[in-house]
Amino acid sequence: MKAILFVGHGSRLAEGNEEVTKFVEQLKPTLDKNLFVESCFLEFASPDIPQGIDTCVAKGATEIHVVPIILLQAGHSKIHIPGSIDAGKEKYPDVNIVYSRPLGIHEGIFKILKERLSETGFDVEGENNDTAILLIGRGGSDIDANSDFYKISRILWEQIHVLTVENAFMGVTYPNVDEGIERCIKLGAKKIIMLPYFLFTGILMERMQDMRVRYAADYPRVDIKLANYFGYHPILKTVLKDRIAESLQGEAKMNCDTCQYRLNAAEFVEHHHHHEHDHHDHEHDHVVGVHK
Incomplete structure (x- = not known):
């Protein structure tokens, strides 16, 4: 059995x-x-x-x-x-x-990420040359996990038409979310979508919502949205x-x-x-x- x-x-x-x-x-x-x-x-x-x-x-x-x-x-x-x-x-x-x-790393993962982007009003099939996606993970110190996370952002970039897909982490390692947002803006993004790579809801999502409010105030000329967490x-x-x-x-x-x-x-x-x-x-x- x-x-x-x-x-x-x-x-x-x-x-x-x-x-x-x-x-x-x-x-x-x-x-x-x-x-x-x-x-x-x-x-x-x-x-x-x-x-x-x-x-x-x-x-x-x-x-x-x-x-x-x-x-x-x-x-x-x-x-x-x-x-x-x-x-x-x-x-x-x-x-x-x-x-x-x-x-x-599985094709299904990218389907979910693109659906989460679509829910914010993002056109997955269109040209979005003024838009940056900031993929955000919890953060850890494992080399395999961190490098796979970067690989996922690259594959996502290959599948959609955006200015850039950047990476950031909520803790433990760098770049942190502040640095990720700043990088997107320095690259010329007029729109930024914060895309959480989390399975669970919880405290970090609440914290990220507070961050989005702060970024909107700090960068009033940039449209900053927060996508839903990965979820089940x-x-x-x-x-x-x-x-x-x-x-x-x-x-x-x-x-x-x-x-x-x-x-x-x-x-x-x-x-x-x-x-x-x-x-x-x-x-x-x-x-x-x-x-x-």
Whole structure:
């Protein structure tokens, strides 16, 4: 018997956790009826990953596919989830536990981003040579996550006709949002759309709304809009189903058993992860993936 165990980031805000649970419930009927489907969380919410594995085994699963609902590969996907999987393998040596990869770079992601832009009145098909898109992530210190974020902005730029697509982060790394806005204006943008790359609603979105008001006052000649956050868009179901199919077919590309990042840096990452949460918990929006 095969089980799919979805892993959400987890939030101190109940609303964020309910979004994950509701999304998985909507996804269930579209999956193979012979699969057990469970969900769990990395942190801040229950059940956690070990409890999720326990539930799958208790229901009779002999093969568990752990599928992270995480935007990009970073510390969580490289260290924390594999650590829980290792513990599960030790506890249940007769159960095959397979790790799927995060959402990552997928055509569906760009469809969602373009829809979020359209909702602001932006013409996705037209020429927008006076417009800059500022793609905004939570921010983290993982090189892979940060560079993939830049790759996403480049692919988006290739697909729409705008002056520029710039990057900014809400914390941990640079450029910050102030710097991103300033760069857009220096490049000559008359219109700027702040495009959040977050899965969850929460404190950072509220903060970004306050930022937009401030920028509108500081730059009265520039039309500055804030798009809706990424969210659990229906197209995400397609992306996740692709990741599940990869995993079931043995094609998942997250090789964590021999990853040098994991083997050499686990202790450092664990320390840094907790240290970072100490400094940023008050603004933690659980932007899954672009996070250490």
